[in-house]
Each structure stands twice: as structure tokens, then as C-alpha cells.
Amino acid sequence: MNHQDQTPPTSCARERLHTRSVEYNGYRRQDGLWDIEAELRDYRHYDTQTPTGLLPAQASVHHMAITLTLDDDLTVQDVSARMMSTPFGSCLEVETSLKPMVGARIGSGWRRAITERIGGIQSCTHLRELLANLATAALQTIPTWHAQQTKKQGQSPGGRPHYLGQCHAWRLDGPLVQKIYPQFHQPSQQENP
Structure with a gap:
């Protein structure tokens, strides 16, 4: 059942102030590994005075992306982050902070592994948020693809x-x-x- 075309009920006029868009994509690589990518963008619909100056409407407050490379067992083989827009220059200091996730496995304990390996000031809260939810995209990508291949071959998963x-x-x-x-x-x- 699809309800995406429905407008939320409201009894009063609204003004959009903030938009956060997040997108996840899963890719099968030719080398047998998988790339799961996440991209986040935050922007405001009005000019905003920030500690570092005026941020014009529609300009990104945050714009960052992660590529997580996994094997068939959902174990992290590599990870990279790109921070295209951040509110502060010091945010870029943690752009490579996700490397301790190599060797972690998506499954039970994934969020705990994120907290233990890159929690607090070791990384960026937005990168951790993207990384946590990458697990769902990985599960939608890898096991589903394998199950479909098994069905195509006439086998029962x-x-x-x-x-x-x-x-x-x-x-x-x-x-x-x-x-x-x-x-x-x-x-x-x-x-x-």
C-alpha cells in the first residue's frame, strides 16, 4: 500500500524552514565486494547568521557522504567519508575518522561498534548517524541480491x-x-x- 502521495494533515499554513535530505545507494562491484553509499545534506530556506558568517538560503550547512565497502558477510573492508560542506573548518579534521570501522560487521552490535570505535569527539555525529543507517541499506542490497540470484537458479534460499x-x-x-x-x-x- 502506497501512501507517499498523501499530504500530512494540518490546519494552519506552514513555512518550510529546514530540509535534511539523506540518500542511500547499494552497488555490486566487479571485484565481488559491495559499496554502500550514503549522502546527507542539510540546508535552510532562509539566510542564517552563523558563528562564521552569513549562510545564504539553500546553501548547505552540512553536505557529506560515506562509501562503505563490504564483503558478502557484511564485514567492512574499507570506508571513506567526504565532507563537502561543514559549518566549521575544524569539522574537516575528522573526515578520515571512520577507518576504525574496518573489520566491523553489520548485524547485531553494529551501533555499539560505531560508538566504541568512533564515538564522542573521535568523529562527527552526522557521519555516525549516516553510518548507523547504512546497515539497513546494506541489508536491503546484499542479502536481497543473493536471495534473488538463488531464486533465479530455481533454488530455495x-x-x-x-x-x-x-x-x-x-x-x-x-x-x-x-x-x-x-x-x-x-x-x-x-x-x-
């Missing part, structure tokens, strides 16, 4: 899909799991007297 039990639609006692993955369906306690 093995094991329990990672997304089962992770949201309301894919709850283990729900009708979707019962229909599509009956082998993993777990009736709720209410269904079992």
Missing part, C-alpha cells in the same frame, strides 16, 4: 531470512510469515490455548 521478527508485518505469529515462510511461523500464545 536456505535459512531464516534476517528480517523475520524485526517488524510488525514480518512478525513470527503474523499472517505474512504464515503464508510465505510457514516453516518459521510461530503461533501466538493466544492462538495456543
Whole structure:
């Protein structure tokens, strides 16, 4: 069901003041690895006085990007960041701060690994935010591609899909799991007297 064309209900006129756009893209590389890219841009719709001067409307407050290179096991092989616009010159001092993430694996504990390896003043809060959510894009890219390839070859994907039990639609006692993955369906306690 698609609700994206709906306008949020409001009873009063509004003026847009701030826009944050974030985009994630997943790429399969010829060398067998994967690049997951994230880009963030913040800008205001009015001129803003900042500690370093006047920032004109539509000019980026933040504009940064990350490329995370992963293997099939979702282990970080390389990472790079680009900070095209930052509010302060000192922000650029941490542009290479993500390198300690090499060797970390996306999965349980991913956010904890980010905090432990590049938390606090070791990096940039916006880069950490992008990195944390790169995990979802990686999971949408890599396991999904592999599952589609397996289906194309007429094989049945093995094991329990990672997304089962992770949201309301894919709850283990729900009708979707019962229909599509009956082998993993777990009736709720209410269904079992």
C-alpha cells in the first residue's frame, strides 16, 4: 500500500524552514565486494547568521557522504567519508575518522561498534548517524541480491531470512510469515490455548 502521495494533515499554513535530505545507494562491484553509499545534506530556506558568517538560503550547512565497502558477510573492508560542506573548518579534521570501522560487521552490535570505535569527539555525529543507517541499506542490497540470484537458479534460499521478527508485518505469529515462510511461523500464545 502506497501512501507517499498523501499530504500530512494540518490546519494552519506552514513555512518550510529546514530540509535534511539523506540518500542511500547499494552497488555490486566487479571485484565481488559491495559499496554502500550514503549522502546527507542539510540546508535552510532562509539566510542564517552563523558563528562564521552569513549562510545564504539553500546553501548547505552540512553536505557529506560515506562509501562503505563490504564483503558478502557484511564485514567492512574499507570506508571513506567526504565532507563537502561543514559549518566549521575544524569539522574537516575528522573526515578520515571512520577507518576504525574496518573489520566491523553489520548485524547485531553494529551501533555499539560505531560508538566504541568512533564515538564522542573521535568523529562527527552526522557521519555516525549516516553510518548507523547504512546497515539497513546494506541489508536491503546484499542479502536481497543473493536471495534473488538463488531464486533465479530455481533454488530455495536456505535459512531464516534476517528480517523475520524485526517488524510488525514480518512478525513470527503474523499472517505474512504464515503464508510465505510457514516453516518459521510461530503461533501466538493466544492462538495456543
